[in-house]
Structures are given as C-alpha cells and as structure tokens.
Amino acid sequence: MSTATAIAHPNIALVKYWGKRDSDINLPATGSLSMTLDIFPTTTTVTVDDAAVADVLVYGGEERVDGPAERVTRFLDLVRELAGSDRRARVETVNTVPSAAGLASSASGFAALAVAASAAYGLELDTPALSRLARRGSGSASRSVIPGFAIWHAGDDDASSFAEHIDAPDLAMVVAMVEKGQKAVSSREAMRRTILTSPFYPAWVSSTAESLESAAEACRAGDVERLGRITEVNALRMHALIQSCDPPIRYLNPTSTEIFDRVVALRDAGVGAWATADAGPNVVVLTRPDDVPAVTAALAGVAELAVAAPGPAASLVTRTQG
Ligand code: DP6
Numbered sequence: 001m002s003t004a005t006a007i008a009h010p011n012i013a014l015v016k017y018w019g020k021r022d023s024d025i026n027l028p029a030t031g032s033l034s035m036t037l038d039i040f041p042t043t044t045t046v047t048v049d050d051a052a053v054a055d056v057l058v059y060g061g062e063e064r065v066d067g068p069a070e071r072v073t074r075f076l077d078l079v080r081e082l083a084g085s086d087r088r089a090r091v092e093t094v095n096t097v098p099s100a101a102g103l104a105s106s107a108s109g110f111a112a113l114a115v116a117a118s119a120a121y122g123l124e125l126d127t128p129a130l131s132r133l134a135r136r137g138s139g140s141a142s143r144s145v146i147p148g149f150a151i152w153h154a155g156d157d158d159a160s161s162f163a164e165h166i167d168a169p170d171l172a173m174v175v176a177m178v179e180k181g182q183k184a185v186s187s188r189e190a191m192r193r194t195i196l197t198s199p200f201y202p203a204w205v206s207s208t209a210e211s212l213e214s215a216a217e218a219c220r221a222g223d224v225e226r227l228g229r230i231t232e233v234n235a236l237r238m239h240a241l242i243q244s245c246d247p248p249i250r251y252l253n254p255t256s257t258e259i260f261d262r263v264v265a266l267r268d269a270g271v272g273a274w275a276t277a278d279a280g281p282n283v284v285v286l287t288r289p290d291d292v293p294a295v296t297a298a299l300a301g302v303a304e305l306a307v308a309a310p311g312p313a314a315s316l317v318t319r320t321q322g
Helices: 067-083 105-120 127-137 187-197 201-221 224-243 254-268 289-299
Strands: 002-008 011-015 020-022 032-036 042-049 056-059 062-064 088-095 149-152 163-165 172-177 273-276 283-287 304-308 315-320
Touching: 002 105, 011 201, 011 224, 011 273, 032 201, 042 105, 056 067, 067 088, 067 105, 067 127, 088 105, 105 127, 105 315, 127 163, 149 201, 172 289, 187 201, 187 224, 201 224, 224 273, 224 283, 254 273, 254 283, 254 289, 273 289, 283 289, 289 304
Parallel strands: 056 088
Antiparallel strands: 002 042, 002 315, 011 032, 032 149, 042 088, 056 062, 149 163, 172 283, 172 304, 273 283
C-alpha cells in the first residue's frame, strides 16, 4: 500500500473563468487570474490498495457513492493512466470550505487530490504538470496548485493550459459568507447553459481576454486601484452573463447586493475595496491589508466574515511508499 496526504487551499478569481472551449479536458475559453487563500484548507489522503476492487471516497466522514465519487474515480483514472497502474484507491478528504456555496471547494479539493494521488501512484510531476492534472478535475483547481496570485493560461491544448505564479501587490480578501448551503445550479451546468443560450457569451469571452491582460499589467505595476476596478467589473459582467441564460440563473441574492453596495460606499469614503463573487451568493472583498479593519467594520452584521491573505501552494504533507 502507498499513501500520500496533501493540503490545498481555495482560490478566488479576480478575472473569472466562465466557459469551456473543450469540456472533456477543461480547456477554458479565456485565461483567468486568482489569489490562493491561506484559509479553508482541504486535506486529502490517497491510499493505493492492491487488494481493493473499487475506489472508495470518504468525504465528511462518510463513504460516498454518488456524483462526487464518480468524479473522483474519473480523476483517478487519469492518474492511473499516467502511472501505468490499474490499482484502486481509497480517498479520504476533509474540507473546511463550506462546500458548493461558491467558495471554490472543488478548486482546493482537486488541487489536493492531484498532489496526493500523483504521489501515491509514484508519479513525479512538476508544478505545470500538477496544475494541468488538477485542471482536469475542476478548471479552477489548476490555480490552487500555485501560491499567492496565479494566472491560468487558457492555452490551446492540454499541454499549454496550466497556471503559474504572478507577482502582485500586497493584498488581502475579506470573505463574506452569505449562505453556506448547496447552490441550486452547479457552475459546470451553468457554464454549459451560458454557452448554449446567452447572446452575450462572445462579448464576455473577448472582454475577459482584455481584462486579463490589463489585470496582469496592473499586477506587474503594483497598481492596486486598477486591479481592484478590473476585479469588480469582471465579476459583475460574469453575473450579468449568467443572468442572461435561458432559463436564467441568479447566484447573487439581496444580501450579496447589499454587500456590493456597502463596498461602493466604502470607496466613496476613500477606502480601496472591490467586491467579487463566484457561482454563489458569497461575496469576497479585495483590499489592502491595512484596510481590512475598515472593510470588516463596514460589513459587520451582514454576513459571517473571514479574512484571508495570499496562501501557499498545494503541497504534500506525507508520503509512504509500500
Ligand atoms: C465562478 O472550476 O468549479 O468560480 O471546471 O466545471 O469544475 P469546472 O468549474 P469550476 O468553475 C469556477 C467558476 C468560478 C470562476 C473562477 O473560479 O474563475
């Protein structure tokens, strides 16, 4: 038996990934830019077992045989193909991210699984290869392999679509947890519906590619204001796009909108703060570390808050070869 344990953190995109060019291998329509957080880690242990006849997923302390288990088995099939193995594995994962509430649990989950499974199956993958592997599990997981700020290059094939680190100014995020329940429509399904039904999708693809270029320039120049503006505009464009589907999907609720409004008021009062939200009602506020107290004060009582700094790369904690 070989065992490996890995830890990974979620990431929040400043320029979003929304739409696939190739859904079989999770090739995105555009590149994206994110910050890996230093909170809400996922810890995953993979044990490759000669005697096992099927993969087993233990999640939240329980054995799962539903959708997530199938997704994990499909992912392990990719790892087995790379390793030339047909051995089955037991995967135990402990997630501290409120799952499926638009707080990127699939990103930390598949980043941790990519690192743990590749180690347990005896593969030695470099960072781009790990990012590509994590991408196959969930697109945004490609970025959780990377510490701090990451650019996921859209690429034009499997080999060229991976994330890498980009230097950025000193920033923090305030996560406002509006709702912790399961979201109504998965981002995977919502992306599919967007491409099939939204008349705005082509404009989203072209404008996001431009936003990514500007955001990367802002990172390099240390221009927090510009990066913040791009972040909020890109998030609201994505939500407008999602709302333009048929049937429409709306992830933001009145509390989310209230938080966006309070962030505008903060800016009017001279505090550098910019809001973003993934496929759920939770809102994340990008700000300078010195302005975190002003942001938390402005959002107090509206939602449960957590403060994040740029976090570490996904990493291996232990490995035992049997
Ligand atoms: C709104 O990475 O969860 O968080 O590739 O289908 O697993 P799949 O989608 P996923 O989508 C993330 C969407 C987003 C934006 C982002 O993180 O860039």
